[in-house]
Amino acid sequence: MAQDAVTLIKNDHRLMERLFARLKAGTGDRRELVTEIEARLSAHARAEEAEVYPVIAKAAAEKDDVEHGADEHLEAEHKLRKVRNLIDSPHFDLAVEEFVAAVDHHVREEESELLPALRKATDEQTLERLGAAFERARLDELDTSGYGTAPAATGTGELAEATRDELYERAREADIPGRSRMNKDDLIEALREQE
Ligand SMILES: [Fe+2]
Numbered sequence: 317m318a319q320d321a322v323t324l325i326k327n328d329h330r331l332m333e334r335l336f337a338r339l340k341a342g343t344g345d346r347r348e349l350v351t352e353i354e355a356r357l358s359a360h361a362r363a364e365e366a367e368v369y370p371v372i373a374k375a376a377a378e379k380d381d382v383e384h385g386a387d388e389h390l391e392a393e394h395k396l397r398k399v400r401n402l403i404d405s406p407h408f409d410l411a412v413e414e415f416v417a418a419v420d421h422h423v424r425e426e427e428s429e430l431l432p433a434l435r436k437a438t439d440e441q442t443l444e445r446l447g448a449a450f451e452r453a454r455l456d457e458l459d460t461s462g463y464g465t466a467p468a469a470t471g472t473g474e475l476a477e478a479t480r481d482e483l484y485e486r487a488r489e490a491d492i493p494g495r496s497r498m499n500k501d502d503l504i505e506a507l508r509e510q511e
């Protein structure tokens with residue numbers, strides 16, 4: 317089912333917030349998590365800038381707010397580079413906190429100003445068309461960093477890099493029911509649930 321741009325953007329915000337929570341909690345491989353966040357954040361930002369922000373600037377006459385939003389993307393990416401540089405440092409937690417605060421601020425503005433302005437200025441059909449364009453641009457970006465085939469909301473890691481046959485073999489070992497009918501994403505999801 318087609319989804320509108322506002323819903324897709326918000327869903328991706330929630331997905332990234334789950335990754336931030338894992339980073340803060342110290343669960344999982346820090347380095348891997350930072351790499352995934354970098355890939356998802358930049359794919360999201362580029363897709364917004366290419367497909368959604370220009371429409372908000374034009375249709376909703378929010379040019380200044382859109383420029384401000386794009387500046388905040390750069391600021392967040394800068395703060396995330398700092399996180400990466402401090403990955404083995406005692407200052408890591410503080411860098412994470414500053415990064416997450418910057419993204420939170422941006423997401424709040426986007427969800428309370430830019431996205432409502434977009435919804436107001438466009439009809440449902442346009443929003444769905446924009447949603448498809450946003451998602452295509454985002455997934456294209458993610459593909460280049462190897463995260464494009466990952467199931468949404470769960471992150472990636474080694475499962476996403478395995479072939480379907482390898483995943484199927486692992487599902488057989490774990491005796492996951494219905495595995496022969498599953499596609500790659502389903503297999504990844506089922507294997508993750510076993511973890
Ligand atoms: Fe966003």
Ligand SMILES: [Fe+2]
Pocket residue numbers: 361364385389422426
């Ligand atoms: Fe944004």
